[in-house]
Amino acid sequence: MAHTSPSALSDIASSADAPVQPTPAFSPLYQQIKGLILQSLQAGEWKPGEAIPSEMDLAARYRVSQGTVRKAIDDLAAENLVVRRQGKGTFVATHSEQHVQYRFLKLMPDSGDQDSEGPAQRQIVDCKRLRASAEVARALALRSGDAVLQVRRILSFGGVPTILEDLWLPGAAFKGLSAEQMAGYQGPTYAMFEVEFGVRMVRAEEKIRAIAADAQQAQLLQVPPGTPLLSVERVAYTYNDIPMELRRGVYRTDTHHYRNALS
Amino acid sequence: MAHTSPSALSDIASSADAPVQPTPAFSPLYQQIKGLILQSLQAGEWKPGEAIPSEMDLAARYRVSQGTVRKAIDDLAAENLVVRRQGKGTFVATHSEQHVQYRFLKLMPDSGDQDSEGPAQRQIVDCKRLRASAEVARALALRSGDAVLQVRRILSFGGVPTILEDLWLPGAAFKGLSAEQMAGYQGPTYAMFEVEFGVRMVRAEEKIRAIAADAQQAQLLQVPPGTPLLSVERVAYTYNDIPMELRRGVYRTDTHHYRNALS
DNA sequence: CAGTGGTCTAGACCACACT
DNA sequence: GTGTGGTCTAGACCACTGC
Numbered sequence: 001m002a003h004t005s006p007s008a009l010s011d012i013a014s015s016a017d018a019p020v021q022p023t024p025a026f027s028p029l030y031q032q033i034k035g036l037i038l039q040s041l042q043a044g045e046w047k048p049g050e051a052i053p054s055e056m057d058l059a060a061r062y063r064v065s066q067g068t069v070r071k072a073i074d075d076l077a078a079e080n081l082v083v084r085r086q087g088k089g090t091f092v093a094t095h096s097e098q099h100v101q102y103r104f105l106k107l108m109p110d111s112g113d114q115d116s117e118g119p120a121q122r123q124i125v126d127c128k129r130l131r132a133s134a135e136v137a138r139a140l141a142l143r144s145g146d147a148v149l150q151v152r153r154i155l156s157f158g159g160v161p162t163i164l165e166d167l168w169l170p171g172a173a174f175k176g177l178s179a180e181q182m183a184g185y186q187g188p189t190y191a192m193f194e195v196e197f198g199v200r201m202v203r204a205e206e207k208i209r210a211i212a213a214d215a216q217q218a219q220l221l222q223v224p225p226g227t228p229l230l231s232v233e234r235v236a237y238t239y240n241d242i243p244m245e246l247r248r249g250v251y252r253t254d255t256h257h258y259r260n261a262l263s
Numbered sequence: 264m265a266h267t268s269p270s271a272l273s274d275i276a277s278s279a280d281a282p283v284q285p286t287p288a289f290s291p292l293y294q295q296i297k298g299l300i301l302q303s304l305q306a307g308e309w310k311p312g313e314a315i316p317s318e319m320d321l322a323a324r325y326r327v328s329q330g331t332v333r334k335a336i337d338d339l340a341a342e343n344l345v346v347r348r349q350g351k352g353t354f355v356a357t358h359s360e361q362h363v364q365y366r367f368l369k370l371m372p373d374s375g376d377q378d379s380e381g382p383a384q385r386q387i388v389d390c391k392r393l394r395a396s397a398e399v400a401r402a403l404a405l406r407s408g409d410a411v412l413q414v415r416r417i418l419s420f421g422g423v424p425t426i427l428e429d430l431w432l433p434g435a436a437f438k439g440l441s442a443e444q445m446a447g448y449q450g451p452t453y454a455m456f457e458v459e460f461g462v463r464m465v466r467a468e469e470k471i472r473a474i475a476a477d478a479q480q481a482q483l484l485q486v487p488p489g490t491p492l493l494s495v496e497r498v499a500y501t502y503n504d505i506p507m508e509l510r511r512g513v514y515r516t517d518t519h520h521y522r523n524a525l526s
Numbered sequence: 527c528a529g530t531g532g533t534c535t536a537g538a539c540c541a542c543a544c545t
Numbered sequence: 546g547t548g549t550g551g552t553c554t555a556g557a558c559c560a561c562t563g564c
């Protein structure tokens with residue numbers, strides 16, 4: 001049966017008189033399995049931090065060999081959607097209790113030590129509901145005028161205000177988010193999004209520029225106006241490449257730097 | 264024989280009375296195979312762009328199963344050291360003819376089109392031999408005073424000078440590099456390093472900051488002094504994590520941005 | 527057609543974690 | 546010990562490339 005659709009899966013266009021697809025759209029069994037596991041992840045069948053069924057169980061469920069399930073999970077692990085722990089199981093990745101916290105924050109102290117300075121202090125400057133501008137709507141795949149939440153905050157390291165950022169979130173998914181919630185939660189903001197709103201950020205893209213601090217930025221970051229700052233625009237995505245957050249940050253880079261690994 | 268050292272490999276401490284290692288230093292067969300293939304890559308047994316032996320051949324050579332070789336090559340492919348092509352073979356990765364040229368250059372035109380503007384025009388400002396400063400020596404794992412080459416150049420897109428960068432290269436490995444060579448070669452600089460000096464860059468790390476253009480930078484990039492610029496400091500490594508290039512660039516980000524994917 | 531990488535299976539055994 | 550993921554093997558067949 002190798003390489004054809006397994007008994008458990010109704011392959012697309014499996015009937016004899018189905019319209020012929022120009023591209024056969026052949027997809028390996030393990031990718032189909034990966035898709036099914038992905039669906040369960042999206043549907044919340046297993047919550048972040050929880051273990052998913054063992055490879056043997058999944059193999060039985062989908063009526064394929066363990067090796068095929070293994071390859072599917074390997075893919076998901078490579079995409080950081082899932083974490084394997086030998087002897088324990090495979091767990092849904094989470095921004096909480098992940099030993100690498102702040103996975104998406106690439107700003108490092110020049111001293112090198114990743115977090116010798118400890119977690120950032122958060123200060124919420126503003127948190128309000130408003131209607132999406134054309135620009136925000138485009139980034140979040142909404143319509144202009146749709147409800148969005150905007151949060152402005154300052155992150156400080158060792159008492160020094162270092163990051164000033166605005167977050168825009170789709171109002172529908174983040175109904176009820178408050179400034180207190182943003183400020184009070186211990187740990188990464190994305191961890192709070194998982195716990196409070198069931199929104200799990202999976203990947204993000206950033207566009208980075210150098211800008212000069214305007215009057216307001218200068219005041220909030222306690223630097224002279226015109227100071228060069230790193231402008232970081234991020235769009236973060238959940239499952240299925242659905243954008244769920246637009247973030248515009250300005251970073252001071254006098255004592256920190258943005259670190260990136262190329263390979 | 265699964266999981267123990269194969270007949271072809273003399274495992275460390277395989278004799279019965281060998282000194283006991285505090286850490287058993289267990290390493291899977293496929294990682295040992297990976298290490299052997301890596302050695303051949305470093306030694307230049309197969310040159311960039313060439314095909315390495317087929318999985319069956321390698322399996323025979325190392326006396327292991329094809330699946331084990333496969334896993335080793337999978338790892339190497341994931342690290343971009345090697346490229347698999349179904350039906351053709353597995354090839355040593357190269358910065359030449361790689362369909363993604365300029366793999367390490369993350370600066371994109373705001374227009375989005377990755378290379379609608381075509382390749383950059385290069386202008387060599389300076390190219391000289393000198394002795395490594397303490398800072399350069401540290402980055403390149405040399406001793407202060409060792410010979411290094413320094414190249415200063417400007418990259419322009421559509422006639423607009425956009426990148427000003429200095430490169431420092433170990434004098435020993437790049438003996439004879441000239442300004443003409445830097446300017447004349449078509450294609451990525453790292454491709455030239457492969458062809459002319461047998462140096463293949465495998466990965467790199469970048470530290471990014473925002474700075475204000477000084478007088479010289481402003482003049483060379485044709486912007487007003489004080490213009491915010493992206494400062495990008497890169498250390499590029501060959502096999503075995505040996506640093507082979509220090510690069511300090513300043514980027515104009517008025518029409519371009521540094522793009523980064525987080526996952 | 528033969529040769530290559532890609533997929534799938536079935537079974538064995540190892541390393542690790544918990545109980 | 547039991548159950549988990551991790552490794553290794555052997556064999557079969559599929560998909561792609563080029564002769």
